[in-house]
Structure formats: C-alpha cells, structure tokens
Amino acid sequence: MNPTDAIGYLAAILTTASFVPQALHIWRTRDARAISLGMYSVFSTGVALWLAYGVLVGSWPVTLANVVTLFFALSILCMKIRYDRERRERRK
C-alpha cells in the first residue's frame, strides 16, 4: 500500500471509530442534552447517502465505513430522542 492510501485508510478508521466513545458516553450517563438533534438527523441522512454512493461506485471501503458509521449515528439519534423524552416526563 502506498503512503497516501495508508493515510486515507487511517483517516476512515478514525472518523468511523470516533462515534463509538460518543455512543458509549450517552449510554452510560443517559444524558443527551448537549447533543444536537439537527446534527444527527442531517448527519445520518448524509451517511446513508455516502453508503448509497459506496454501493453505486462499487467501493467496499466507502460502503463498509458508512454501514458502521450509520449504525452508531442512528444509535446516538435514538438515544437523544429517548433520553430527552424521559427527562421531560420526569420533570412533569
């Protein structure tokens, strides 16, 4: 593998893996107030389109990285909606 490709693969691994500590952080604290619903709605849509792009151009690295990222982005989005609702209900 040439050095440029190695940089690209390392970049893909880091930007994909970075969502794991974010999902775990919200899961452990059950606090998602500082998470932007707008960000994760737009981001998940964008990642779904990257996934479609990866399939269409036949790129396994793009497809795989975006399957993993989509899973974590949707998990964060679901936890945001759930924990914010639970917090509102506790306040009633």
Add this chain to the structure above:
Amino acid sequence: MNPTDAIGYLAAILTTASFVPQALHIWRTRDARAISLGMYSVFSTGVALWLAYGVLVGSWPVTLANVVTLFFALSILCMKIRYDRERRERRK
C-alpha cells in the same frame, strides 16, 4: 453531472454541514456535558488526515469538505474543554 456523483456531493454537503447545528447548540447552551471528548479528539485527528489525503491526491472536494469539518470539529472540542472546566470551577 451523473446521478452517482450528485449523490456523493449531496452526501459530502450534508455530513459537513451537520456539524454547524451541533456547534451552535453547544455555543447557545454553554453545556457540553453529553459531548464525548474522546469522540472529538479522535474525529478531529481523522478529519485532519482526510484533509492531508485530499491534498495528496489533489482532490478539491475532499480537501474543502475537510477544511470546513475540521474547523467545526475543533470548535466543538475547544467548547467541550472550556465549558466543562467552567462548570467544574463553578461547583467548587
């Protein structure tokens, strides 16, 4: 532009733009407790490597998208560190 490229460009615009509402959300509420320091450290490193990759392969779309994303990711990282520290100091 063919439909596949259009999907790729739309994906790039959405995943880049999504960090704007997240940065604004933290800025307005001055609360970054649910933001993962681990995520934004690893993510910013990954985006910096994507930027290097974009420059090395001579891709303007990859380079530009990652300059913008890096700016917002680093802003979120700085606000996380600052607002968490301010919160700890207020508690003393």
